[in-house]
Amino acid sequence: MKSSLIHLAFCILALLSLASAETLCASRGGEVSNNLKVTEFMVTGNEPTHVGDRINVEFTITNVGRDTIEFSDQGIFAAYRDPSGKKGAFGNAMESRSLATGESAEFEARLELDMVGEWEIWPSFCLKEESTLNYIPPTCAPENWLDCEIDAEAYEEAMIKIETSWSHTAYGENSPIEFIVFAGGTNPIEETRIYLNNGLVKGSDGQTCIYTGGPYYGVLNFKGWAKDSLGNTNTSEEKILLPIKQMEIPNATQEIQPIPKGAFDVADGDMDGVMNADDECPNTPKDSEVYENGCRCKDSGNSYYIPGTATIAPSSDPSLSTDYCTNDNALMEYFCNDKDQLDVIKIYCPNGCFEGLCICDDSDGGKNYFKKGSLIVERPADIFPKPSLVSLTRTDVCLSDTELREYYCMLNGPTNTTVECEFGCTEGRCICYDSDIGYNTGVKGKVGGSDKEDYCKDEKTLVEYDVEDDWEKCIVTENIHKCSDSCREGACQPPTCSDGLKNSWEEGIDCGGPCPDCADCNTGAIYAPDDGKCKESWPTNDGDNRCFNSCDDACDLYEVCSPDLDYIIEEALECCEEAVDNWFCKNAINFGGGNLKSCLAHYIIEGLGPVALWMQNYFEPELCCSAECANNVLFNSCQPDVLFNANVQALPCTNAIPNHNWASDTNMNQNTCKFLDLPAHASINVIETGTCCDYAVAVVTLLRKAGYEKDEVFSLCDGDHCYNLVKFPGDVKYHFVDTTGNRAPPYVQGGLPGGYDYCTKSAGHTCANDAWSGKRPDTGDIYGC
Numbered sequence: 001m002k003s004s005l006i007h008l009a010f011c012i013l014a015l016l017s018l019a020s021a022e023t024l025c026a027s028r029g030g031e032v033s034n035n036l037k038v039t040e041f042m043v044t045g046n047e048p049t050h051v052g053d054r055i056n057v058e059f060t061i062t063n064v065g066r067d068t069i070e071f072s073d074q075g076i077f078a079a080y081r082d083p084s085g086k087k088g089a090f091g092n093a094m095e096s097r098s099l100a101t102g103e104s105a106e107f108e109a110r111l112e113l114d115m116v117g118e119w120e121i122w123p124s125f126c127l128k129e130e131s132t133l134n135y136i137p138p139t140c141a142p143e144n145w146l147d148c149e150i151d152a153e154a155y156e157e158a159m160i161k162i163e164t165s166w167s168h169t170a171y172g173e174n175s176p177i178e179f180i181v182f183a184g185g186t187n188p189i190e191e192t193r194i195y196l197n198n199g200l201v202k203g204s205d206g207q208t209c210i211y212t213g214g215p216y217y218g219v220l221n222f223k224g225w226a227k228d229s230l231g232n233t234n235t236s237e238e239k240i241l242l243p244i245k246q247m248e249i250p251n252a253t254q255e256i257q258p259i260p261k262g263a264f265d266v267a268d269g270d271m272d273g274v275m276n277a278d279d280e281c282p283n284t285p286k287d288s289e290v291y292e293n294g295c296r297c298k299d300s301g302n303s304y305y306i307p308g309t310a311t312i313a314p315s316s317d318p319s320l321s322t323d324y325c326t327n328d329n330a331l332m333e334y335f336c337n338d339k340d341q342l343d344v345i346k347i348y349c350p351n352g353c354f355e356g357l358c359i360c361d362d363s364d365g366g367k368n369y370f371k372k373g374s375l376i377v378e379r380p381a382d383i384f385p386k387p388s389l390v391s392l393t394r395t396d397v398c399l400s401d402t403e404l405r406e407y408y409c410m411l412n413g414p415t416n417t418t419v420e421c422e423f424g425c426t427e428g429r430c431i432c433y434d435s436d437i438g439y440n441t442g443v444k445g446k447v448g449g450s451d452k453e454d455y456c457k458d459e460k461t462l463v464e465y466d467v468e469d470d471w472e473k474c475i476v477t478e479n480i481h482k483c484s485d486s487c488r489e490g491a492c493q494p495p496t497c498s499d500g501l502k503n504s505w506e507e508g509i510d511c512g513g514p515c516p517d518c519a520d521c522n523t524g525a526i527y528a529p530d531d532g533k534c535k536e537s538w539p540t541n542d543g544d545n546r547c548f549n550s551c552d553d554a555c556d557l558y559e560v561c562s563p564d565l566d567y568i569i570e571e572a573l574e575c576c577e578e579a580v581d582n583w584f585c586k587n588a589i590n591f592g593g594g595n596l597k598s599c600l601a602h603y604i605i606e607g608l609g610p611v612a613l614w615m616q617n618y619f620e621p622e623l624c625c626s627a628e629c630a631n632n633v634l635f636n637s638c639q640p641d642v643l644f645n646a647n648v649q650a651l652p653c654t655n656a657i658p659n660h661n662w663a664s665d666t667n668m669n670q671n672t673c674k675f676l677d678l679p680a681h682a683s684i685n686v687i688e689t690g691t692c693c694d695y696a697v698a699v700v701t702l703l704r705k706a707g708y709e710k711d712e713v714f715s716l717c718d719g720d721h722c723y724n725l726v727k728f729p730g731d732v733k734y735h736f737v738d739t740t741g742n743r744a745p746p747y748v749q750g751g752l753p754g755g756y757d758y759c760t761k762s763a764g765h766t767c768a769n770d771a772w773s774g775k776r777p778d779t780g781d782i783y784g785c
Contacts, residue, residue, distance in 0.1 A: 022047035024055065025121070025148030032617065033141050033610050033744050035065030036099075038123050043148045050153050051116055057091070058108040059123045063099040064643055066620065070098045074126040076107055079143075083117025083152070089124065096128075113152040121148045142610040142744035147583035160185035162236035163397055164224040165405070167416060169212060176214040180405065182397055183207045183226035183234075195223040208399050217242050270294075281340045289313035297336035304347060305413035307356035310334035312342050325353035350376045360409035364396070367408040369421065370469040372396050372428035375407050375414050398425040422474055423449030432467050432474035439466045441481050444490030452476060456487035496577065521561035527569040527705040532771040534561050538679050546768055548693045548717045550661055550676045557697055558770035559680045560704045568614065568684075569705050572603040584611050597729045600706040605726075605737055608698055610744035615698060617643050618741035619689045625653035625673045638673040648673070648687050692722040692740040699724045699739060700769045714767035716776060721756060725767060725777065733783045736762075752784035759785035 025043040032038075038059050045055035057078040063069050075095035081087050091109025099105060113119055124141040163182045168175045179196070183189045184207060192209035194202045198221060202211035207226070220240040227233045269276050272284045272294055279294030290313055291298050299310035309322045321334040321342060330346050331353045337343040349358035364373025374395035394407045399418065404425045407416045421430035436445025436454070441464055446453035452465050462481045467474060483492035497515035510526055511518035519528035523537045533543055534555035543554030559565065575585040576592060576599035584606060592599025607613040621638040638653045650668035662682045663670035675691070680701040683694040690698070696715035703713045703726065712727045724737040726747075736758045737747045747753055759779060767776050779785040 024049065024150055027146050031146055032064060032612050032742060033145065034127065034742075035063060035067075035069065035617070036125060036141070037062045037064045038146060041123055041146050041148075043121055043150070045150070048153055049113065049150055051113060053152070054110050054112045055121070055150065056108065056110050057121060057123075058106070060104055060106050061099075061123070061125065062104040063101050064617075066101055068098050068100045070128040071096065072126040072128050074140075076105060076123075076125045078107070078109055078111070079122050079124040079141075080111065081120040083115050083119065094125075113150070116152055116154050119150045119152060120144060121150065122146055144583055144587065145610070145744075149583075160189070160226050160228055160232060160234035162224045162226050162234055164222060164236050164238060165394065165397060166222060166240065167394065174215050176212050177216060178210065178212045179222060180397070180399065181209040181224035181226070181236075182399060183224070185226075185228050185232075185234075187228040187230050187232065189226055190229050191227045193225040195221075195225065197221050198223070206400075210399070216240075284340065295336065295340050297340050297342050299335050304331060304333060304349070304358040305360055308334065310336055310342050323356040325349075325356060329353050331356070331358050360414055362408050367406060367417070367472060368469075369404060369406055369419060369430040369472055370432045370474065373407070375409060396428040398428060401425060404428070404430055419472075421449075423447065430474065432469040434465060434467045439464060439479065441483070441492045442494075447476055450476070452478075454490040456490060459486055459488075462487045462490070462492055519561070523561045523563050525561050525563040525705075526566050527707075528560050529704045529707070529710065529771070531710050532560055532704070534558070534770050537562060538681060543770060544773065546677075546773070548677050548715075548722065549691075552661060552677055552679075554768070554770045554773075556679055557677060558701045558704065560701055560770050562681050562701075564681050564685060565701065565705060568604065568607070568702055569600070571613075572600045572607075572706065575603050576600055595729050597707055601703055601708070601726065601728060604702045604706060605699065605739060605746050608695060608702075608739040608742075609746035610742055612742040614684050615689055615695065616742060617689055619644075619648070619673075619687070619691050619694070621648070621651075622673050622675050622691055625675065645688050648689060651687070692738075693717060695739045695741070696722040696724050699726075699737060704770060710769055710771040714769055714772075716762055716765055716767050718761040718765045720761060723758065723762075725782070731783075733781050734777055735783050748784070750783050 023042060023044050024047065025041075027041040030037045030039045038061050041059040043055055043057050046053045049055070061076055071094050073096050074089070075092050075097065077089040077092040079087065079089050090111050091107065093107060094105055107123070111121075122141075122143075122145045124145065126140040161184050164180065165182075166177055166179045169178050179194050179202075181192050181194050183192050189207035190205065192204050192207060193200060194209050194211045196213070196216075201213065202209055204210075209224075220242055221237065222240055223235055223237040225233065225235050268274065268279070270279070270282055270284045271286055272279070272281075272288060272290045274290060274292065274294035276282065278292075281290070281293070281295035284290055284294060284296060288296055290296050296313045297310065300308040307323055311321070321344070323334055324332050326332060326346070329352050330348050332344055333347050334342065334344050347358070351359040351361035353359065360375065362368075362373050362375045364371040372395070374393050376393055394414065394416070396407055397405050399405055402421050402425055404419050404421055405416055406419060407414060409415075419430070423431040425431065431449045433448045434440075434445045435448065436443040441462055444454045445465065447465050447467055454462065454464050457463050457480070460483050462483055464479045464481050465476060466479065467476050469475070481492070485496075486493045497510045508518040519525050520530060520535065521528045522535050528534075534540065536542060536555070538556050538559050540555045541553055543556070543558075545551055546554050546557050555561070572588075574580060575588055576596055585603070588599050588603040588606065591602040608615055621644075625638050638648075638651050647668050651671055651673040652669060653674065654672045655674065661676040662678055665682070665686050677693050677697065678687075678690065680697050683690040684698055693715075696717070700713050700715050704710075708726075714725045716723060716725060721740075723740070725734040726737050727734045735747050735749075736752055738753045738756070738758075739746045743753070745753060752758055759782065762776050763779070765776055766773055768774075
C-alpha cells in the first residue's frame, strides 16, 4: 500500500517562531498504542523555561494496523497536566477524520506556560467509540505516553553585582594605581567601564575592566559601571582618600658620618658642606651637623610593617629613636618631618602591633588560592607634617572565570598577585573540589571544573578521584578500589538481592540467607515461584493439562523455570530498586507506593501493554491461517506484514505440530502460525507478538517469576477473549488485567479496563496458572463486578 502524509500545523495564541529554541524533550523512536505509532516526538522552547514562555510540540503519528482508524471529535492532540494537577489538551486536529493503513499525520502546536511549577506534556489521540460487546481498542491514548516534564520558573528581577578594587602597582603612594571592575548577574554581562572623578577612562567587553593610571592625590571618585545582555545597567561607587602631596622619605642607608666643619663650596647655599644639587634640606641653619644628604634628620623608611629608626646628627641635639608598640595595639612610628626635625606619630594597627611593626594578617592564612580571604591595607591619608593611615579591606577576587587576584602578606606588608586557576575561579577562589567530598567509593563524584569523574573499570573495580589543595596547586589523585560486591555507574554498590553476584551471605546467586529462597528449578533460573510444581526447561511434559485454543502441559505453557525470561525480572528490579529515570519506570514506582511486589507487577503489565517492550501488536496472521480472520482473501495463509519481526515473516501456515505446538526457536519452517497456544518464551523472545491467550500466558509467567503466589494471578479464556485476574499486594479483591495487542490501559485501579463485558463473559469459566486451576473467583471478589 502506498503511504501518504498529512501535515498538520496549529498554533496556540500566535503563530510566531520560538527564538533560540532548545530541545527540552525528544523521543525519536516509535511507540505503538492501538495500532497508532508515534515517532519524532519533540518539545522545544527556552532553556531555562519561564512562566510566559511558549513551548512547541511536534510528533508524527502513523497507522501501522491493517484497518483504517477513525478518530473521535477530539482527534489528534497534545495533552498536558499543569502544576495544579489540571489536565487539558491543545492543537486538536484530525477531528472526526480517519487515517488509512500506512498513512501518517504530522502534528505541531504551541502552548504558553502560564503557571510556575512542573508541566507534563504528551502526544495523544481519541478514537471513535463503537457500541459492541466484543473486544475493541481503547478509547484514547495512554495517559503520560512518552511523557515530557518541563519546570516553568518565575522570572527573577535582573540583578547585576559589581565588585571594585584598587591598589598601587608598586610600594608607595607615588606609584600608578591599578583599578579593577568585575561584574556578574542573572544575565550575561556584556560591557564594563571605569570612571574616575566622573570621567570615563576605560571600557571593556565582558565582565572585567582593568585600568592603570596616575599617580593620583587627594580625593578620588572611583565608579564601576556594567551592562547585561538585556540592557540592564548598574553602578558601584567609592571615594578614595589619597595624600594631597607626595611624601618622599629617603631609603635606609648605611650609617652616615657628619661632615667636618670647614668643607665648604661656593655652590653650597646654606653652607652645610653639601652641594646644592645634592642638598635635600637647603635651609639648614648655619654651622649645623648634617648627614651627606644635607639634612640633620634621617630615618630608615616609612613602612609600618618593618621596624625602623630615626636619628638626628649627633652634635645638633643627638638622639636615636626606634619604633615601638603601645599597650593599646598602636605603633609609635618615628620619622623626619618637613622641618628636618625628629617627630613621632601614633598609628592604630587593625591586626595588632608586635615589636615595632603593624601585623599583616590574611584571613585565608596567606597565599592560598583555594580559599577566599581578605586583609586590611593601610594607606597614608593626611597631609604633612604628620602622616596617618586609612584602612582599606582587600578581598581575593575573580577577575574572570579562570583568573584570580590573590591578596597576601609579605615581610614588607600587604601585596597581591594574579594567577590562572586550572579548574576555574568562583567567588574569590580557585576551584579544587570533588563533588562526592573526597575518597567516597559509595557515591559517584566529579572533580569540579574538569572531565575527571569516578568510573567503573570493570564490574568489581572502581576508579575513584579525590582532590587536595596545597595552597597554590590543586592535586588530583586517581585511586583504584576493589568493591566488595559490584561496581556500577561510577560507585561501589551495596550487596542486594538483585546484583547478579553470589555474595558471602547468600546461598546462591541473589537467593538464600537474607535474600528470598533460591529458585527451586533445575534450569539455572534465578527467579521462579516457590509454590509450584515446575522444575525443568521447555519442553518438560510436566504439570496438568491446560486447554484454551489448544492443549498443552502447564509447565510447557507457563514457563516459570525458564532462565531465558529472567532478564525481564532483572529489568523490573532495576526500575523498582534503583529508580531508573524514565516516565514508564516512574509510573511503576508511583503505583508500587513503596511496595516492591506492586512495582514489579506494574512494570511487567505496562511493559506487555501500552509500552510494548517485549511483545507488540496482535498476531492476526494466526487467525487467518486458521480461517478465522475478517479478510477472506487471507484465509489459510499467514501473510504477515511489516508490523512483525523476521521470525514471524518466516512462519508457514501448516497443520498443528505435536511437539507442544512449537518445534524450534531457530528454524521457523518447523513451526506454524496456526491458531495455537504457544510456550511463553516463544511469544516473548522469538516472535515477539501473540493473540489474547499468548498475552495472558505471558502475564502469568512473568508475575509468577516475580514472586506472585498461585492464588494471586490467573489467566482466563471465556471462548471469545482471554485475559488475567491479578490480586495486587494490599488489595482485598482481584483486578481484571488485559494486555492484548498492547492495550491501554491494561487495567483500572478499583474498576474495569473497559470495552469488554469482563464480569458477565468470565462467569463460570476456569482460571489457571502453572500450579492451579479452578473456577473464577466470585463476583464480589472482583473489582468492578
